[in-house]
Amino acid sequence: MSMTDMQKILEEALVMGKEYTRQGECASYIPELGRADKHRLGICVYTREQKKFSAGDTKTRFTLQSISKVISLAMALEHCGFEKVFEKMNMEPSGDAFNSLIKLDLADNKPFNPMINAGAIATVGYLVSEINFEEMLEYTRRVCLDQEITLDQRVFDSEMSHCSRNRAIAYLLQSKGILENDVEESLEQYTRMCSLSVTAESLAGFGMVLAGGGLHPTTGQRLMDKSAVQVVKTIMLTCGMYDGSGEFAVRVGLPSKSGVGGGILSVAKQRMGIGIYGPALDEKGNSIAGRHMLEYLSQKLKLHLFAED
Numbered sequence: 001m002s003m004t005d006m007q008k009i010l011e012e013a014l015v016m017g018k019e020y021t022r023q024g025e026c027a028s029y030i031p032e033l034g035r036a037d038k039h040r041l042g043i044c045v046y047t048r049e050q051k052k053f054s055a056g057d058t059k060t061r062f063t064l065q066s067i068s069k070v071i072s073l074a075m076a077l078e079h080c081g082f083e084k085v086f087e088k089m090n091m092e093p094s095g096d097a098f099n100s101l102i103k104l105d106l107a108d109n110k111p112f113n114p115m116i117n118a119g120a121i122a123t124v125g126y127l128v129s130e131i132n133f134e135e136m137l138e139y140t141r142r143v144c145l146d147q148e149i150t151l152d153q154r155v156f157d158s159e160m161s162h163c164s165r166n167r168a169i170a171y172l173l174q175s176k177g178i179l180e181n182d183v184e185e186s187l188e189q190y191t192r193m194c195s196l197s198v199t200a201e202s203l204a205g206f207g208m209v210l211a212g213g214g215l216h217p218t219t220g221q222r223l224m225d226k227s228a229v230q231v232v233k234t235i236m237l238t239c240g241m242y243d244g245s246g247e248f249a250v251r252v253g254l255p256s257k258s259g260v261g262g263g264i265l266s267v268a269k270q271r272m273g274i275g276i277y278g279p280a281l282d283e284k285g286n287s288i289a290g291r292h293m294l295e296y297l298s299q300k301l302k303l304h305l306f307a308e309d
């Protein structure tokens with residue numbers, strides 16, 4: 001495919017995506033996120049040939065939110081190992097909202113998966129005694145190929161003063177012996193990771209690293225453990241879009257992770273990383289225009305994991 005073809009497809013996706021922004025709303029349960037302009041929209045593709053294509057707001061900074069769960073999971077797998085991470089956590093889609101705690105107190109008491117809040121708080125909980133925030137930030141900058149990533153203090157403060165639900169989840173995890181390290185420290189570290197500010201370009205870079213099995217796309221340096229990348233991508237495919245993961249897998253067919261800041265990270269194995277910014281969310285907390293743009297791109301470029309010729 002020529003460069004102009006790819007650019008054209010992204011521009012078309014953007015025009016089509018803009019039709020949807022008015023149907024969604026910015027997250028407001030974290031007041032600072034509610035201040036975003038819901039009509040912003042951007043898409044960036046980083047290809048195996050090391051070409052970057054952008055359309056719309058691809059340099060606007062926004063916070064990672066739930067996309068940080070991918071990073072925390074990869075780090076926990078690398079630092080603690082698969083057995084430890086999944087000793088007290090399952091790897092099944094939940095079918096419930098990302099911040100639900102109902103089923104956590106039922107069934108076998110384990111969080112459903114590391115892509116929802118309960119699982120991610122538990123994951124970060126494993127890490128707090130092993131590594132500090134600076135190391136997590138450095139890792140994030142490396143895998144996103146973006147040295148400019150910093151903590152958005154306003155979003156962090158805003159979430160910390162409105163996090164009763166996550167605090168309830170964290171204490172419930174402690175009561176069940178899942179969270180063994182300090183609860184408040186784990187909650188703060190989780191929230192810090194959610195408050196790192198990225199761009200659609202950083203997400204495309206991260207997507208390309210995942211697409212290439214954990215290697216830096218230009219230097220070939222190993223940035224992530226190969227087996228961690230395999231686990232992370234599988235869980236993104238089955239659980240990355242919260243309780244919308246099943247339909248998204250059918251329509252788009254790419255391992256992806258969304259965040260309530262409006263970002264979506266998508267991975268087309270060996271081919272490209274895709275980063276989206278669109279803060280207007282659907283009722284499940286996924287970027288509404290982002291979902292539609294990814295569906296369009298997946299069809300146009302035949303990116304679906306199970307695409308038939």
Ligand code: GLN
Nearest residue numbers: 065066098194259260285
């Ligand atoms: N920081 C947010 C929370 O914990 C992240 C949720 C999300 O992006 N879905 O509620």
